[in-house]
Amino acid sequence: MRDNKKPKQTKRSKLTRRDFMGAAAAATAFTVVPRHVLGGPRQVAPSEKLNIAGIGVGGRGGGDLRELESENIAVLCDVDSNRLRGASKRYPKAKTYKDFRRMLEKENRNIDAVMVATPDHCHFPASMMAVKMGKHVYCEKPLTHSVYEARTLAEAARKAGVATQMGNQGQAGEGRRLMSETVWDGAIGQVHEAHIWTDRPMRGINGLYWPQGEERPEDEPPVPETLDWDLWLGPAPYRPYHPSYHPFKWRGWWDFGTGALGDIGCHQMDPVFRALKLGHPTTVEACCTIVNDETYPVASRITYEFPARGGLDPVTLHWYDGGMKPPRPKELEEGRAWGTGGTLLVGDKGKMFGDRLIPESRQKAYGKPPQKLERSPGHHKEWILACKGGKPAGSNFPDHAGLLAQVVLLGNLAIRPALKEKLTRVKLHWDGDAMKVTNLPEANQYLRREYRQGWTV
């Protein structure tokens, strides 16, 4: 981490580890000292392999693990034994667990790093516990389920000096860098408006990724034998199992997911954050289709206002989901795809659609911006290198992902059903440093949530 002193390389910890890896029985007295007491994560030489534990190893988690296979996938943890079995086939030597709390306690000495790809509501407890134990953490986006959690986790990661990376893999791409460099080159002048949209929860114009705008199901089908439902719920309030939540459809539910915004916001706001050097917004407001206390709405528009930053003018950022889009700019040639998701930057000297100036003739005339940013070795690789003492990864929690996730998740505050009536009268005024809404105090209760007993970190 940029702001952290590198933990000292200790011969002792290396020995400790080797001992443990060799045989548990070989444990000598000093190995009983917990890793984090020793002052941070174990230093792993670039030539050595990290021992990685995966928490949530089906779906996206499985994909993340494949990106980390240059290292030793040492432990697998999942609340669904089907998924665990699937991952075990690929990593037969890895130990398996259902409960990440137990896994982290048991494997503390055997792992250097943790990959977290649970549903959103478990990101924080799993990542926070790992960070506190001095483990490097790769956590899927959005970083957490609440604004408070994002800030707390980022601060904890800074303090622990662990290497972190949020799973917004697009940040490592070439296009993102070109967007920043083009904007910084002044190609579109001062940017006053940004529009970001996704089709989700819809899938294209005739499909659906997961439902939103639904009521809680009333039937109580039996829990599949392979699933530990109580563990799946984790910190969330208890409710009976239903296939409407697991697998995958949890994204639409307030208790578990963070909606279309949480799913895609961290991907698509990321480049805009970097290009425009955004920080906390000063206001946020939203409109949406009918919303209840169970699920996110079918569609929403969320508008953030960012203040002037250095020599940069204030910016209004509009987020659209569920099929809503900004108006198609005239500069975009007829017939050119407007996309199911995208980004439009409106500057006083031009517009960018994604990482390209529009119309395309302008991009052609412009060519390439001067390179100002280092290119990435790959998103997961960034983290691996950081874990081994390299520089912080591009979407590490303390310097980037924590703030980005806070701002993304703040948007969901503006569509909270309980605030809806009041929000027809005011925008939410946000004091980012103090982490509070200043003009509607009751909104602040939604910045964090209660955890079920046994799940407090």
Added chain:
Amino acid sequence: MSNQHRRISRRNLMRGAAGAGAAFTFVPRGVLGGHGVQGANEKLNIAAIGSGGMGGANINKCATENIVALCDVDDQHAAGTFKKFPNAKKYKDFRVMLDKEDKNIDAVIVATPDHTHAVAAMACIKRRKHIYCQKPLAHSIYEVRMLTEAARKYKVQTQMGNQGHSSNEIRLLYEWIQDGAVGPVREIHSWSDRPVGGHPWSDFPIMARPKETPPVPDTLDWDLWLGPVRDRPYHPIYCPTKWRGWYDFGTGALGDMGCHIIDPPFWALKLGAPTRVEASTTHYKPEVASETYPRASVVRYEFPARGKMPPVKLTWYDGRLLPPRPRDLEPGRKLGTNGTVLVGENGSIMHGSHGAGGVRIIPEKKMRAYDRPDQTLPRVKSGSGGHEQDWVRACKDGNPASSSFEYGGPLTETVLLGVLAMRLKNIPLEWDSENMKVTNCDEAAKYVKPEFREGWTL
């Protein structure tokens, strides 16, 4: 044609066909040169097509006149109105009614579902009957254009049922805009909470076509209810109240409310025909998207410059979507469930539904400081509540009613162009109003002019 002549003619007719001794009383009204000016003291003979629901309300407002014939495809739905006017003849099929009562009626109120406005109103116009037709004027742009032209050709007095157009507030808005109260306006936002307003009349179905085929109620002639629309089995999810949500019958939230909410800026800013329109919607299931209007939509219109007035971008939001909070709206002040904001160079104007209800310059400070211009427009007696009577007046004195088809037609075309854009979502459509053609999307033609079922024509 002299008034004298017509009056005699009419009186004879009023006595009853049997008693009409003189030859000239059999000369059809139209041959006598269309409607001239009717004596102010004389009563109109009014018929209604679609007598339940909103039709009933319109008819009651015209009860100063003779309600001579009532038509409805559903006796039950119209029962209240039928009972109120025991002397009126009752019909199910407006075509039969017009054939039988042609000589006995001067004017007709059309308050059917949207999909039968045009066939009913056109049949009346061609018989030179004055027409009061509910909003939106018709179900397709082509129908609207034909009605507007026919009303002009046959010189009948017309009124579209956007009663807010008779309000005092819409006239205030017009006068303030003329006065330059907020400077040139380039941006307008209009919104409605429908199709999920939360009331029986403002919640429309969003669903696939039902598969079950419940029996048709005894009181309903389903085939007549369908009128020009291709056949499908009866279901209570269409009739009598839920048709607004279905493509084939209604025109959705925008069609329902646009003629109220977009009306004030359309008039005050003389918007005329848009040149471009583009819609986003929440539809994602093909079987739903092909049948009903979406849960929510955003429709963006562009209007070209008009004289000294700059081009305008007008955005429509429904399904509880809203514009970003207007820059000139004070914190704490509510953005209503239905309304419009006109963003001017020097301030904004906000109003609610139905004829610029509650129109104010915002912020309020600016409203208070505003030195209001003198009244330039005449007011309609009783405002919105006098909308029907304004039409009665027009039928009698020959001066157009407040929202005659000359005005209501183009307003409805604009609204329906947005409805059409929802069917072709995410495509910016270039609109050639004069030729009634979307110039960059051939698929649009079938929505501009949908086909009628055999046996039905305009």
